[in-house]
Amino acid sequence: MGAAATYPFKEGGYTLYSCTTCPFARRAVRAFNAANVPYAVEEIDLTNKPEWYPQVNPRGLVPALRTPDGTILVESLVIAEFVAEQFPEAELLPRDPVARAQLRLFIDKYATEVTPNFYRLIKSADKGEQDALKAKLAEGFKAISAELDAQWQREAGRGGPFWAGDRWAYAEIALASFLEALPVLEHYRGFVVPSTDEFAAFHRWNKAVQEHPEAARAYPGRDTLIAAHKKFVPDA
Structure with a gap:
């Protein structure tokens, strides 16, 4: 063979x-x-x-x-x-080219404005740097929340709570793993996404993602994720 x-x-x-x-x-x-x-x-x-x-x-x-x-x-x-x-x-991806492009831009925004600062914050041992990274993360989540608000006004995502409206699809496949790791930040760095109106769309989306059966099928568990990230934390 x-x-x-x-x-x-x-x-x-x-x-x-x-x-x-x-x-x-x-x-x-x-x-x-x-x-x-x-x-x-x-x-x-x-x-x-x-x-x-x-x-x-x-x-x-x-x-x-x-x-x-x-x-x-x-x-x-x-x-x-x-x-x-x-x-x-x-039907994980939208058929419309514009809707597909908007979806890719949303995933890229999370990848550039949230994910890098998540790992930088986990790895930082400097309190001043941590505070600056928390502020950057908050701005990143605010931008994600604004994108969700805009998407839910479009036909492709009308009403939410998922990117594709009432359907778990490609956006959730791409980003659920990073959403379920947010308790790691709270555990090691005390960071939580603020609960003000600017973040309301994010919290609505995050709740819907976490509660969906497709999330549970691949979720390793909070304690497992906290333990897996410990190697990144210099002061753990």
Whole structure:
């Protein structure tokens, strides 16, 4: 069978190389779950990776996906979008090009204005720097809340509480993993998203995401996430 036989995979099916505590890997898991597509999972211990894993992803990162024809895909959003486009009947992505572009911009805004400051705050041991990062995070969540308010006025998201209106879809697949990690910030840094009107749309969306069954299917649990992030916290 050649080189393909030197690492584990599901013959004729999809194999997802994942890690339960990795937010990027959970994106891929949630894409397959939401599309209702069968797949096999190979759990990768990122602190003790299997000797064969570089054959799957030479960079050693998760997630990675082996498709039925043996093609390997990497990067969480690439895999999630592949699933959404490969199984359009699941309607995870909007068909309208403008709506699809607005969705991508929303995900990018979270990735640039929230996620980096989340990790910077976790890793910071300086109180002054932490206070500055908390202010930046608050501004980032305010911007996300404003984007949700705008989306819920559009036909593609009319009324919410999800980006696609009343449907859990690609925005939630892409971002649920990061929303469920917010208690980690509260635990280690005492940061919570403010409860003022400027953040109301964010809180409505976050509540809907956390309570949806698709979130629960891949949620590793609060204590597990807190423990998994401890390695990033210099003063823990």
